[in-house]
Amino acid sequence: MVPPFRVSPPDLASAVQAIGFPIAVRSSATVEDGGSSSFAGQFESILRLETLEQVEAAVRAVRASVAAPSVVEYCKKSGIDPSTVRMEVLVQRQVRPELAAWPSR
Numbered sequence: 001m002v003p004p005f006r007v008s009p010p011d012l013a014s015a016v017q018a019i020g021f022p023i024a025v026r027s028s029a030t031v032e033d034g035g036s037s038s039f040a041g042q043f044e045s046i047l048r049l050e051t052l053e054q055v056e057a058a059v060r061a062v063r064a065s066v067a068a069p070s071v072v073e074y075c076k077k078s079g080i081d082p083s084t085v086r087m088e089v090l091v092q093r094q095v096r097p098e099l100a101a102w103p104s105r
Contacts, residue, residue: 004019004020008089009091012055012091022049023054023094024092025092026090027045043062043066059089066085
């Protein structure tokens with residue numbers, strides 16, 4: 001089962017309230033999982049968020065990761081114009097693992 005999520009929700013507070021905590025904020029860029037390039041690990045993903053303020057900061061960080069120097073360089077090496085890359089964010093309920101440890105902070 002896929003946990004509840006929203007893609008770039010316009011009303012983040014309502015989305016967070018509907019999804020519940022903990023939350024993961026992940027990237028969804030136009031260049032991810034392409035046929036000729038892979039951006040695995042290039043964009044931010046932020047996990048185990050427990051407050052709206054943390055989610056808001058994570059959304060900003062994930063969106064900003066589209067312009068990270070490493071992303072720009074990888075685009076150039078892959079023949080992609082970095083200015084054409086678009087970023088959306090997935091705001092998703094993070095499921096607590098049943099078999100793996102959930103590290104303490």
